Amino acid sequence: MENNNLALEVLQQMKEEHTLECVRLHQIIKKLIIALLIVIALFIGTNIFWIIKSYEPVESGTEERIEQDNKDGQNNYIGNNGEINNGETSNN
Helix, strand or coil: CHHHHHHHHHHHHHHHHHHHHHHHHHHHHHHHHHHHHHHHHHHHHHHHHHHHHHCCCCCCCCCCCCCCCCCCCEEEEECCCCCEEEEECCCC
């Protein structure tokens, strides 16, 4: 009879430990799901921000006036954005 009581006590204690472990794991999973939802919301928010920013008007570049020293030659000028302007001298 004493063996049965000891076995029942051990089983009862294991059941309580298992229940506590399940509750702890449930809380961890709940926190992970909340963190995942926050990360997904931030990801979607930043993508929407970049999409909206891509449709905003952009200021065009400024034009520079380049003058030459010689009077009879070809003018080649590479601007800030890498655009090559080929031209001839203007008669001054």
